[in-house]
Amino acid sequence: MKKPLTYLLWAARLAAAIILLQTLYFKFGAEAESVYIFSKLGIEPWGRIGSGVVELIASILILVPRTSWIGAGIGLSVMGGAILSHLTVLGIDVLGDGGYLFFLAVIVAVSCGIILALTRQQWVPVVSRLLSPIFGKKTVRANY
Numbered sequence: 001m002k003k004p005l006t007y008l009l010w011a012a013r014l015a016a017a018i019i020l021l022q023t024l025y026f027k028f029g030a031e032a033e034s035v036y037i038f039s040k041l042g043i044e045p046w047g048r049i050g051s052g053v054v055e056l057i058a059s060i061l062i063l064v065p066r067t068s069w070i071g072a073g074i075g076l077s078v079m080g081g082a083i084l085s086h087l088t089v090l091g092i093d094v095l096g097d098g099g100y101l102f103f104l105a106v107i108v109a110v111s112c113g114i115i116l117a118l119t120r121q122q123w124v125p126v127v128s129r130l131l132s133p134i135f136g137k138k139t140v141r142a143n144y
Contacts, residue, residue, distance in 0.1 A: 016111035020059040027052035069123040072115035079109040
């Protein structure tokens, strides 16, 4: 991988992991904003604690180069749920935060997308092998 892409990959990894790790304090500490969000979604406290555990696992996997694509997939899934929750139930502005939490979710989602795009050489063959029994023996090339 070329040096600028390596820097971009590490910037995306760090951005996603730092934001995911930073929010754990609020989730595990049962901060008022976090409790409000998950109460409004109807999944307090287990949804708050469960999402915190999943985000912790994702952030650790993101920081390890060999598993960053797995963490990015998990992170993108979790942030997809967060963004969807903001757009359908919570609203962009939660308790007067000016859309800050929504903005952080978008940053993590974009960072995870960048990680997945730049590590496709790692994950496309794995996914192709897993899906080949379902869709036939054709495999997808990772070098497109």
